[in-house]
Amino acid sequence: xxxxxxxxxxxxxxxxxxxxxxxxxxxxxxxxxxxxxxxxxxxxxxxxxxxxxxxxxxxxxxxxxxxxxxxxxxxxxxxxxxxxxxxxxxxxxxxxxxxxxxxxxxxxxxxxxxxxxxxxxxxxxxxxxxxxxxxxxxxxxxxxxxxxxxxxxxxxxxxxxxxxxxxxxxxxxxxxxxxxxxxxxxxxxxxxxxxxxxxxxxxxxxxxxxxxxxxxxxxxxxx
Amino acid sequence: xxxxxxxxxxxxxxxxxxxxxxxxxxxxxxxxxxxxxxxxxxxxxxxxxxxxxxxxxxxxxxxxxxxxxxxxxxxxxxxxxxxxxxxxxxxxxxxxxxxxxxxxxxxxxxxxxxxxxxxxxxxxxxxxxxxxxxxxxxxxxxxxxxxxxxxxxxxxxxxxxxxxxxxxxxxxxxxxxxxxxxxxxxxxxxxxxxxxxxxxxxxxxxxxxxxxxxxxxxxxxxxxxxxxxxxxxxxxxxxxxxxxxxxxxxxxxxxxxxxxxxxxxxxxxxxxxxxxxxxxxxxxxxxxxxxxxxxxxxxxxxxxxxxxxxxxxxxxxxxxxxxxxxxxxxx
Ligand SMILES: [Zn+2]
Numbered sequence: 001x002x003x004x005x006x007x008x009x010x011x012x013x014x015x016x017x018x019x020x021x022x023x024x025x026x027x028x029x030x031x032x033x034x035x036x037x038x039x040x041x042x043x044x045x046x047x048x049x050x051x052x053x054x055x056x057x058x059x060x061x062x063x064x065x066x067x068x069x070x071x072x073x074x075x076x077x078x079x080x081x082x083x084x085x086x087x088x089x090x091x092x093x094x095x096x097x098x099x100x101x102x103x104x105x106x107x108x109x110x111x112x113x114x115x116x117x118x119x120x121x122x123x124x125x126x127x128x129x130x131x132x133x134x135x136x137x138x139x140x141x142x143x144x145x146x147x148x149x150x151x152x153x154x155x156x157x158x159x160x161x162x163x164x165x166x167x168x169x170x171x172x173x174x175x176x177x178x179x180x181x182x183x184x185x186x187x188x189x190x191x192x193x194x195x196x197x198x199x200x201x202x203x204x205x206x207x208x209x210x211x212x213x214x215x216x217x218x219x220x221x222x223x
Numbered sequence: 224x225x226x227x228x229x230x231x232x233x234x235x236x237x238x239x240x241x242x243x244x245x246x247x248x249x250x251x252x253x254x255x256x257x258x259x260x261x262x263x264x265x266x267x268x269x270x271x272x273x274x275x276x277x278x279x280x281x282x283x284x285x286x287x288x289x290x291x292x293x294x295x296x297x298x299x300x301x302x303x304x305x306x307x308x309x310x311x312x313x314x315x316x317x318x319x320x321x322x323x324x325x326x327x328x329x330x331x332x333x334x335x336x337x338x339x340x341x342x343x344x345x346x347x348x349x350x351x352x353x354x355x356x357x358x359x360x361x362x363x364x365x366x367x368x369x370x371x372x373x374x375x376x377x378x379x380x381x382x383x384x385x386x387x388x389x390x391x392x393x394x395x396x397x398x399x400x401x402x403x404x405x406x407x408x409x410x411x412x413x414x415x416x417x418x419x420x421x422x423x424x425x426x427x428x429x430x431x432x433x434x435x436x437x438x439x440x441x442x443x444x445x446x447x448x449x450x451x452x453x454x455x456x457x458x459x460x461x462x463x464x465x466x467x468x469x470x471x472x473x474x475x476x477x478x479x480x481x482x483x484x485x486x487x488x489x490x491x492x493x494x495x496x497x498x499x500x501x502x503x504x505x506x507x508x509x510x511x512x513x514x515x516x517x518x519x520x521x522x523x524x525x526x527x528x529x530x531x532x533x534x535x536x537x538x539x540x541x542x543x544x545x546x547x548x549x550x551x552x553x554x
Contacts, residue, residue: 043318043321043544044318045318045321045322045325045543048325049325059325059326059328060326060328074273074311075273075310075311075314078273078274078276078277078311078314078315079314079315079317079318080318081277082276082277082280082314082315082316082318082319082322083318083319083321083322084322085277085280085281085319085322086280086281086284086318086319086320086321086322086323086326087322087323087325087326088322088326089281089284089285089322089323089326090295090322090323090325090326090327091326205281205285206281206282206285208281210277210278211274211277213274
């Protein structure tokens, strides 16, 4: 292991089974989604232990932790975020929160070269809607799914779609040019290339990550 | 070198962390209460509880270590409640404990919350004279247990439906007295007359409890009234019935099992009516009444930490994964 090699643990916690990735710089050392025997494991701590065991690394080798703070499956995110927070705290290393919109939007926008709409299911026909364009999340809204997507899109008529409502949206906007990314959930491996640019978002205790849900400020502003 | 256990408790609506020695000495105990969040719902709202735990647990862990004046290198183990409780709340405590254990390379033990309650009376000092009968009365639980020793525990009877604390909360809401219901209902009862003959469900059936019938009887009584109820009298009648149920079962248990002490723990142990009547019963039966400080009777992490020492002594190391159904005899 070279001295400059930055070992990172990335956790995609918005849906079960979790995705847990151990990386050194841009190199993926371990990806839990590539191990079929791990797909029944429902807890992030167990997957992280597998990652260390399989790679011969230790938790104390970690230099930073990245976690998807949502939106997505509420209890899965909460448990994943709690684990990531306390692991970062115990090791005295920084933690970086990535949201579902950028996690799905960044790779989609790079591939289709157009803005990406990312939707996440919520209760009562509502959805979390994010618009990703020009290397950043431009809009985050919460409300009735189609109506909220229309609001998030503004003038855009050519876009890629990722997340939970892809087919429904392609049907709902027949006059638009829409690329179906096929991305339903985020991948922890997609967090790895994002990390070098997220240094300014590193949190250290007493700061830590809080899951995104309907009640969070992010969505209060969008309402 | 002195060694410590870090206890973490998040089974319901409070986030609690404590540092405790093998002798039960409490170096620190932090409780982040969510009472304010839940008071507007008249009870614990699971969705909000889970979220609040995520926000309060790390600061609570940090403060517990700081208050105790120790570092993670002084820890023998981390003990965390694995059940029973609300799944979303439990998961936050369990995964947080796992993160700490992984980062610090300290073993993490999944503790039965009920065992914590049973051991709570020995925090700070050895108070319980064994063998003992223990009555746990709270918002989450109502049961009687026999303890031959700190770890030899047998369940004698528990509630078949609501806990006595839940019944208090619901009656309090019916009477418009607020949440939590215990103190306000007791206070109202002191000023009233027990004029209404509410039922005492299962009074003569073994050592099990039932409170839903009593709660429904209060509701039926209030619905049948043409005029505003005399709140204090309803409260007094309810408390009298609840106390008769609790004390009758205690007397039966004390008669059946020759023990040295009766221990009463849980939030309802704060009830002045219960403390007084339990005292009278113990005098009559010739056993010692043990009423530990209330701060250890309600949910806290020090009791989880003390119970963790039992697990360590006996070599039981249950994994920190949620288990919603646990009996008090389970480790
Ligand atoms: Zn409890």
